[in-house]
Amino acid sequence: MEIKLSKKVEQLAPSGIRAFFDLVLGMKDVISLGVGEPDFVTPWNIREKAIFSLEQGYTSYTSNKGMIELRKQIALFLENRYGVRYDPEEEILITVGVSEALDLAMRALINPGDKVIIPEPAYVAYTADVDLAYGKAVRIETESPNGFKLTPQMISKEAKKGVKGLLLNYPANPTGVSYTKTELEDIAKIIKKYNMFIITDEVYDELTYDFSHTPFPSLKGMKEHTVYMNGFSKAYAMTGFRIGYVCGPKKVISAMTKIHQYTMLCVPITAQMAAMEALKNGYKSVQEMKREYRRRREFIVDALNGLGLKCHMPQGAFYVFPSIKSTKESSVDFAKNLLLSQKVAVVPGTAFGAAYDGYVRMAYAASYDNLKEVAVRIKKYLDSKK
Amino acid sequence: MDEILEVLSNDARITPAEIAKLTKRNVNDVKKAIKNYEKNGTIVKYKAIINQGMLKEEKERVRALIEVSILPQKDVGFDYISERIYSFPEVSSCYLVSGTYDLLVVVEGSSLQDVSEFISSKLAPMQNVRSTATHFLLKKYKEDGQIFKRSTQSKRLNISF
Numbered sequence: 001m002e003i004k005l006s007k008k009v010e011q012l013a014p015s016g017i018r019a020f021f022d023l024v025l026g027m028k029d030v031i032s033l034g035v036g037e038p039d040f041v042t043p044w045n046i047r048e049k050a051i052f053s054l055e056q057g058y059t060s061y062t063s064n065k066g067m068i069e070l071r072k073q074i075a076l077f078l079e080n081r082y083g084v085r086y087d088p089e090e091e092i093l094i095t096v097g098v099s100e101a102l103d104l105a106m107r108a109l110i111n112p113g114d115k116v117i118i119p120e121p122a123y124v125a126y127t128a129d130v131d132l133a134y135g136k137a138v139r140i141e142t143e144s145p146n147g148f149k150l151t152p153q154m155i156s157k158e159a160k161k162g163v164k165g166l167l168l169n170y171p172a173n174p175t176g177v178s179y180t181k182t183e184l185e186d187i188a189k190i191i192k193k194y195n196m197f198i199i200t201d202e203v204y205d206e207l208t209y210d211f212s213h214t215p216f217p218s219l220k221g222m223k224e225h226t227v228y229m230n231g232f233s234k235a236y237a238m239t240g241f242r243i244g245y246v247c248g249p250k251k252v253i254s255a256m257t258k259i260h261q262y263t264m265l266c267v268p269i270t271a272q273m274a275a276m277e278a279l280k281n282g283y284k285s286v287q288e289m290k291r292e293y294r295r296r297r298e299f300i301v302d303a304l305n306g307l308g309l310k311c312h313m314p315q316g317a318f319y320v321f322p323s324i325k326s327t328k329e330s331s332v333d334f335a336k337n338l339l340l341s342q343k344v345a346v347v348p349g350t351a352f353g354a355a356y357d358g359y360v361r362m363a364y365a366a367s368y369d370n371l372k373e374v375a376v377r378i379k380k381y382l383d384s385k386k
Numbered sequence: 387m388d389e390i391l392e393v394l395s396n397d398a399r400i401t402p403a404e405i406a407k408l409t410k411r412n413v414n415d416v417k418k419a420i421k422n423y424e425k426n427g428t429i430v431k432y433k434a435i436i437n438q439g440m441l442k443e444e445k446e447r448v449r450a451l452i453e454v455s456i457l458p459q460k461d462v463g464f465d466y467i468s469e470r471i472y473s474f475p476e477v478s479s480c481y482l483v484s485g486t487y488d489l490l491v492v493v494e495g496s497s498l499q500d501v502s503e504f505i506s507s508k509l510a511p512m513q514n515v516r517s518t519a520t521h522f523l524l525k526k527y528k529e530d531g532q533i534f535k536r537s538t539q540s541k542r543l544n545i546s547f
Binding site for chain 1: 540541547
């Protein structure tokens with residue numbers, strides 16, 4: 001007998017660039033700007049706390065929602081940093097990264113056929129999460145001349161046709177685009193007008209360079225509309241710990257906790273202990289890493305524009321999304337040829353939306369020396385095509 | 387700390403033009419700031435950090451930390467005697483410290499004998515030096531924020547979303 005798969009999973013579109021990923025993973029001595037995580041190792045005090053917790057015997061389950069001490073610390077952090085208040089008992093859930101939080105939110109909020117707006121280019125999991133929850137992703141293609149920003153007009157146009165919610169990631173992967181408070185207030189008006197929910201993935205909040213980050217729930221009247229997600233992966237360079245959190249209205253968090261307790265049970269206690277140390281003593285490291293990223297951003301944007309690969313200045317995260325249209329190559333071909341001839345890895349734009357064949361994503365979470373070398377190699381590649 | 391200094395302390399070979407680009411400043415302003423830092427002694431010098439352990443062809447230099455107890459002198463306190471000590475080229479670092487002794491002196495030489503000779507003939511007999519306790523360094527793990535271990539390979543995958 002052949003085991004038959006669920007139709008839903010069978011229909012789930014596989015990532016079109018799997019073959020390219022396999023090619024990169026199989027190559028040695030590559031300078032990679034293709035990595036979606038910090039190039040720093042988790043700060044030592046955080047790692048040491050994790051080791052110590054193991055030595056102390058912290059190896060058990062925790063509360064489904066996560067350790068109350070950690071939830072209290074998160075509540076305190078959000079209040080002090082952004083002035084947003086969440087009740088640690090009922091409005092915060094610790095998850096296995098923002099990834100799990102997204103899946104839980106979709107399953108908790110979507111009925112079959114419900115529409116959720118996803119601005120593209122977007123992180124690959126977003127549409128899949130909506131799809132797996134039997135919802136319908138409504139893709140809005142943002143454009144380069146507009147700095148890849150989602151505008152209230154774009155949301156209105158779709159909202160009029162009936163959508164249940166919007167998923168907004170800012171600062172964004174893969175473009176680095178972010179929004180000022182005023183821009184977010186304009187989006188909030190639409191959310192309110194059409195009575196939508198908004199899920200915000202704000203995992204790159206600490207890496208905002210040109211203005212202060214404004215969490216969506218801090219906007220007037222938006223807390224009850226918002227499911228706010230954040231995590232420790234990017235700011236504290238803790239990707240492998242797999243820990244994040246979600247804050248939202250009691251009813252939503254309670255529903256998400258129900259799914260979480262049946263599927264994940266709880267986040268590994270070691271990661272929770274490490275996260276507490278991150279919140280307690282990690283902020284200096286965050287600021288140091290941020291300054292370093294900002295300097296690299298200045299270099300890479302300037303270098304790419306100088307090479308004729310038009311690139312807007314990202315306001316946050318550690319990605320640039322330059323246009324490669326001048327090469328007349330598809331993004332997969334460009335990435336493949338650059339890899340094979342110069343051993344530089346970047347991610348084809350089509351990974352983040354079908355419309356972005358003229359772009360690639362480069363992560364400047366790489367040392368300054370490597371970024372300089374990449375600029376030299378890209379120049380060599382472009383020259384070889386003349 | 388000024389960002390110029392932060393960048394330079396991490397890589398002294400970086401050019402003013404590069405610093406200007408990285409910190410979004412005018413290149414002439416950067417040059418001027420560096421000149422000022424050099425002039426007022428904020429930037430003392432530019433040097434490479436060498437892992438002596440990697441120099442196979444040369445005999446490793448011997449270093450010792452010496453706890454020195456001294457009698458402070460009227461009016462000049464510890465400064466006068468300290469200057470007498472740190473002016474020796476054998477002394478690579480010298481700190482006034484709190485606790486059971488007064489000066490922590492780091493001495494470098496080409497051999498154990500060399501260092502011992504300096505201590506017994508120069509340092510210990512010095513007027514106002516009451517006593518010394520010498521600790522020879524056996525292994526250098528970390529110095530000035532630099533860990534002396536061959537860099538480990540990055541554990542990241544080459545590509546991820």
